[in-house]
Amino acid sequence: SENNITKSSILDVERVDKRFGAHHAVRDVSVRVRAGEFLTLLGPSGCGKTTLLRMIAGFETPSEGEIRIAGRRMNEAPPYERPIGIVFQNLALFPHLSVGENLAYGLRVRRMAREDIRRQVAEALGLVDLAGLEERRVHELSGGQRQRVALARALVIRPKVLLLDEPLGALDLKLRRQLQQELKRIQQRVGTTFVFVTHDQEEALTMSDRIAVMQGGQVEQLGTPEEVYARPRTPFVAQFVGDTNFLTGSVAGTGPNEMQVRLDRLERVIAVPSPAGHQLPEGTRIGLSVRPEHLVMAGAQERLALTVEGRVVERSYIGASTRYALEAAGESYVAVTADSGTGVPALQPGQPVSFGWAPESAVVVPLDAADLSV
Ligand code: ATP
Secondary structure (H helix, E strand, C coil), rough: CCCCCCCCEEEEEEEEEEEEEEEEEEEEEEEEEECCCCEEECCCCCCCCEEEEEHHHHHCCEEEEEEEEECEECCCCHHHHHEEEEEECCCCCCCCCCCHHHHHHHHHHHCCHHHHHHHHHHHHHCCCCCCCCCCHHHHCCHHEEEEEEEEHHHHHCCCCEEEEEEECCCCHHHHHHHHHHHHHHHHEEEEEEEEEEEEEEEHHHCCEEEEEEEEECCCEEEEHHHHHHCCCCCCHHHHCCCCEEEEEEEECCCHHHHEEEEEEEEEEEEECCCCCCCCCCCEEEEEEECCCCCCCCECCCCCCCEEEEEEEEEEEEEEEEEEEEECCCCCCEEEEEEECCCCCCCCCCEEEEECCCCCEEEEEEEECHHHHHC
């Protein structure tokens, strides 16, 4: 409706391509990043996410397409003329300088008055909860504090867009999880647009407003964490973002809300929800994604799409839940069950088990990307 507030985009990546000789690193990528958004580029090593970030920063030039920041074409602008800040994985702080001098550096280069520098440095340190630490040497700080100094140094120039290249990648898991929360909080507080690169899907799900899932130089899906997790549109997204049971089959019958799918290995025809927005003709090859938390053991009261007879291969107790590796008809399955405390005995390895899933918890994705546009 007209009352909808649509935030304008601050960063436009439009049909961008990057070739290194014969190697096609980024293919026809278009992304519009909204002002104040936390956008993550997520994908495995070599998918092109760093190259895309480097083009936004100005360290690489697109072979084709356009990059605009705040409506201005940036393709020809060198990094220092772009309204951006950057945080690298290695932080690139000056270890022998004080925290204050590290932050002041970028402002001195811009020939700012000394009093303004002092004020802006103090303000940036306040934003990252390091107020008053101007005189401390970088080598006297903890890993987490250094991380925040690097963030403050990137924010002190008041960039329109902050680019972060796996800034938490070198940290141990516990510190990493803690800093994820901090970074998210700081981003919400300062309201600066963040473009964040990671290969860690859990990190992307926790922190982002939207995620661009990349593979082979392309963005396969761009959406909220909930969308890419609960409604993946490609086999890659279904399998890269979160654990899943991925079965193959083909369309055996279509309908507006529900369709019939013939599963290859289980040799069964089942009903599943039709994918939103497009009809897949009969015979289309498809993948069926069922999340481990949606795989239920028989005995549960739910209405199941089918019941599979198999056996337990492995059981791992994870505290709040239990993870089962299952096997049926030569295929592996994963189930995660919340410990209900209702006294249901744990299943043991080797034990026969029947399991299934509710029809509405299965997500169909075409195996061939060409079928997506049907
Ligand atoms: P990683 O997480 O390992 O950094 P990535 O997803 O960030 O991976 P990129 O660094 O963007 O991937 O690289 C994408 C592809 O482009 C890779 O195959 C890489 O080898 C290639 N590539 C990147 N930079 C160059 C370059 N300067 N010259 C030639 N090939 C390059």
